[in-house]
Amino acid sequence: MTTEVTPRPAAGTGTGTGQDPVSSVRRITDDLLRRVEQRMRSFLAAERARHAEVDERAVLAVDALSGLVDSGGKRIRPAFCITGYLAAGGDPHDPGIVAAAAALEMLHVSALIHDDVLDDSSRRRGQPTVHAVSSAQHEANGWQGEARRFGEGVAILVGDLALVYSAELISQAPPQVLAEWHRLRSELMIGQYLDVAAAAEFAVDPRLSRRIAQIKSGRYTIRRPLVVGARAAGRTDLDDAFTAYGEALGEAFQLRDDLLDAFGDSAQTGKPSGQDFTQHKMTLLLAWAMQRDEHIRSLITEPGHTPDEVRARLLDTGVPEDVERHIAALVERGCEAIADASVAPVWRDELTDMAVRVAYRDK
Template sequence: MPSALGRVLTEAATAQRDVGDQETCEKLLARVDRRIEELLSAETARWSEVDARVAVPVGAVAELVSAGGKRLRPLFCVTGYLAAGGGSGDGTEDTVVDAAAAVELLHAFALIHDDIMDNSPSRRGVPTVHAKYTDVHALRGWAGESRRYGEGVAMLAGDLALAYANRLAGTLTGAAAEVWHELVAEMIVGQQLDIALAAEVKPDPRLARWVAVCKSGRYTIHRPLALGAAIAGRPGLDAVFEAYGVAAGEAFQLRDDLLDAFGESAATGKPTGLDLDEHKMTLLIALAAAKDPQVARLVDDSRHSDWNPAELRAALVASGVRADVEEQIDALVADAYGALADAPLPAGWRLRLEELADMVAYRDR
């Protein structure tokens, strides 16, 4: 066969296989959504038989999940699984569907609690759980403090989401179980450092980056990829996925910081400027404070009750940190690409992972 014709046929076969891989990925992700819906629907029915009030936290989780979201963590979990050769009649598809659903419910737990800690009024274009039930309490004139009631409902809803996540992850064994437990712990301890730095008003780039790596690099990308690969029987891919995931995840977090500081609520689906209002020592703030004395002074002034978030936001714009961070995002995406260059993965999946790095780093919401 002439070499040119052989190359054309090989490329056509590769393209056809890539299309099939993406179709398989989409089908598995659709099953993940159905798995979550079925679980929450069954739990709502179960607890509603006791009393409608008992099912309120379950309904709160279901409302958050059904409101949309990027589903990044299930996407990376399923991608890691398929890129590692999973789904080839090895009987592990149900396991990865449950694991990816668990990762999304873990994310629901994190968001519900994070919204309480950040005092956020909306998420995905609708009131946050604690805000909604604070209003319910106030409108119905119930006894006690409305805010405490709303936050109590939200805490319990988050706890239930974590319980359901652990239930779905309960069949994981070996390397996959180890990845799951590490993922859960990292996310929680990353959140602890996040609130500690905010309370202390400490713009430390090294620590802020550690938070970004825990809460985005590992939790959003590295660990879900590694979880999928472990289910597929290839835990040895962890080093590749760590290098890729930490770089792409840090880019993801920096984009999140930029969207909060400079984005529009209509695009992001949540209020912007909350990181500044709530004294979050994000990587963006830490980098800007290290670069610009005016930003550093205003960050320090935020300890006082009469500080002005708008003034700090204006100083961030004037500092030029936005352009610096865009350059850093570009460099991180290049690092993510580099981690894949010699990875023992099919070419189509290396390309797909490059596309995903671009997607998380250059998104507008």
């Protein structure tokens, strides 16, 4: 989020300081995001030092996490958490919001590591995934047991470590965020579980696909981070506006994800393309397309077909264009939802800008 430059709407009313309000908003947000990076790094460095005393091997688990944190990522969840906080009038100097945003990103790191095992994905953020690295290491050393089980076992434990670190970080945030945080975390796990179940059954059910997209991706990425931010600032009156904005934009976020997986540039996204096909993910895009053209199902489930065949047939259904129109409508709906929210105009503009950036991202 922080490095992308996209056109933004005209700024709202000023902050009264004589500074350009837009650059002021961006400066405060970027400064907090930098502190989130520092918080994650200092946390991991302290853990590394502590476990190094136990055994030299122990640091490898922490280093695997540091590697993933350092390899980039869009930091969408910290950005929404911080924006929700600042829009709600939170004090930018309070360390609690930095801890909350860092906890969200650490949770995301955990989810990515476990997700890559579930999907047997080889690359993430342009690097080999944790389980792929460990399996290869096992093979190269000729160790005991099965390389796959070793690699996936390491990834399970390193993901678990990130999950407990995220809890440790959130304990340094204001306690009034905890209810939303717990909801976010259990919902993420249930959503992932439904995703795995739907992929196995591979039944065309757009209602289920939409619900999975909502709970495992949309709410976790936008709605609940925004609400965590507002709660950290002591506000609950923004719940309705942020929820409506987050639900709409969350769906747009996931639909863009579906399109990027199907048609995006792997060099840009940092992960293999067409993974939803190979893993039989019943995304909303695919569910809608299969409703119009049953043949797509066999292109995906039966051997001998290439992702390019699926892509061509998907385009023929006209569904990708419909999805683009749906995304545009969701962005509009999301922005309308905050039109009357009790936040300074400059923060409403920032949220509008973020909506566009999330819905039209290219990675």
